[in-house]
Amino acid sequence: MNKIKVSFKVNNKDYEIETTPLRRLLDILREDLKLMGTKEGCGEGECGACSVLIDGELSLACITPATQLEGKEILTIEGISDKDGEPSYIQKAFIDKGAVQCGFCTPGFVMATHKYIKDGGSNDETKIKEALSGNFCRCTGYAKIVDGVKEAIVRHNDKEAK
Amino acid sequence: MISVLRPKTTKELFEILDKEDKNYLFLAGGTDIMPSIKKGIEKREDLIDLSFLKKGFSGVYRDKTNIIVKSLTTFAKIQKDELLNKHFPSFIKASKLIGGYTIQGMATIAGNIVNASPAADSLPSLLTLNAKVTLLSSNGERIIELKDFYKGYKNLEIKNNEIISNIIIPTSDYQADFIEVGTRKAMSITKVSLAYAYKDKNIFLSAGSAFAYPKRLFATEKRFFEKDLTKKDFEIILKEDVSPLDDIRSSGNYRFNVLRNLVFSLYQELQK
Known part of the structure; x- marks a missing residue:
């Protein structure tokens, strides 16, 4: 495969890498940038474990090829933690509501929740479920994840009110 | 060996397409192509990445009689679009x-x-809305009805030097709806679906996962407003239009029976 140079930002840091055009963003994050928070579940765009934000849109790193990254701004789970690696309010809300069991799907769910709240998502359960519809969890049965999202919305609104 | 060309402008794209008559694989959202390449289902090795052209080919607008959706508009943008929601x-x-x-x-x-899956969820609905596609090449545009775009399984009415630039949906006062039968609501592939649009004694019908390619149900449409049709009648009529396949999601027989029931329920509903 021909090699290409691509420049993009990950969590506000600039990168320029040389790679093959169809190399997956997931591999670039995990192997080149050593950002291991983004997980590979199914590897074919079904499960949402590798969800990241690309230019603000929730996207799947396992089916995003390098060729499509030029000039893009990527946000991963590492980028939404508070300074010094403290868990963000979403992650804390998930922990407090028991939304994490084995934890493998959690980064994807946290990214989907981040996107939902950023877009002004409400406490409406149907809307929350729609926003999480691309993410699979095999442990929790989803009820506690929905509770975690609701709790995160409450904490977000408290933070905004202050 | 896989090669990916990355045109920065439409001009560059058509220079590539005109240079060699080749069946290029166009990489847009990548949601079908990336898994297909990984699994070895997609064998074409000459790709053209359209991501640099995304801005110019994205968005929804209207003219006097149509709503026009540009080809690289994502379904997330489509769902948020006011014109499409309204019409x-x-x-x-x-x-x-x-x-x-x-x-x-x-x-x-x-x-x-262009993925032309018999199970594609947007296509039966677009077919009953009489959508058209604009095919763009360096020679200009030609517009073709979506119902004439499919000729066989993954066999499309498009030349190697053409791309889809627009999807044109005429506004109308037809009542339209879409019914899907699947195993779960999200992330599932449809077992069978039925789209329809009607007004007075006119109806357009299309079914998903019912044939080798997305198509209108012309035989059924023609007889749909006859009086006193039975379920058995629809079984015979529908056989002229569809022949669903067996696959891992469902058997052809099951799909046929569900579709016949959906069509018959609609018939009873509209007879009232």
Whole structure:
């Protein structure tokens, strides 16, 4: 495969890498940038474990090829933690509501929740479920994840009110 | 060996397409292509990445009689679009069944059209709305009805030097809806679906996962408003239009029976 140079930002840091055009963003994050928070579940765009934000849109790193990254701004789970690696309010809300069991799907769910709240998502359960519809969890049965999202919305609104 | 060309402008794209008569694989949202390449289902090795052209080929606008959706518009953008929500709620309903939220943010309307899956969720609805596609090449545009775009399984009325630039949906006062039968709401592939649009004694019908390619149910449409048709009659009529396949999701026989029941329920409903 021909090699290409691509420049993009990950969590506000600039990168320029040389790679093959169809190399997956997931591999670039995990192997080149050593950002291991983004997980590979199914590897074919079904499960949402590798969800990241690309230019603000929730996207799947396992089916995003390098060729499509030029000039893009990527946000991963590492980028939404508070300074010094403290868990963000979403992650804390998930922990407090028991939304994490084995934890493998959690980064994807946290990214989907981040996107939902950023877009002004409400406490409406149907809307929350729609926003999480691309993410699979095999442990929790989803009820506690929905509770975690609701709790995160409450904490977000408290933070905004202050 | 896989090669990926990355045109920065439409001019560059057509220079590539005119240089050699080759069946290029166009990479748009990548939601079908990336898994297909990985699994070895997609064998074409000459790709053209359209991501640099995305801005110019994305968005929704209207003219006097149509709503026009540019080809690289994602389903997430389609679902948020006011014009489409106002005029074509059945199409919005169908587009919400495509993958899940993540896939909808990446997948494009033209991708769904050219992938030509018999199970594609947006296509029966677009077919009953009499959508057309604009095919663009360095020679200009030609417009073709979506119902004439499919000629066989993954066999499309498009030349190697053409791309889809627009999807044109005429506004109308027909009542339209879309019914899907699947195993779960999100991230599932449709077992069978039925789209319809009607007004007075006119109806347009199309079914998903019912034939080798997306198509209108012309024989059924023609006889749909005859009086006193029975379920058995529809079984005979529908056989002229569809022949669903067996696959891992469902048997052809099951699909046929469900579709016949959906069509018959609609018939009873509209006879009232």
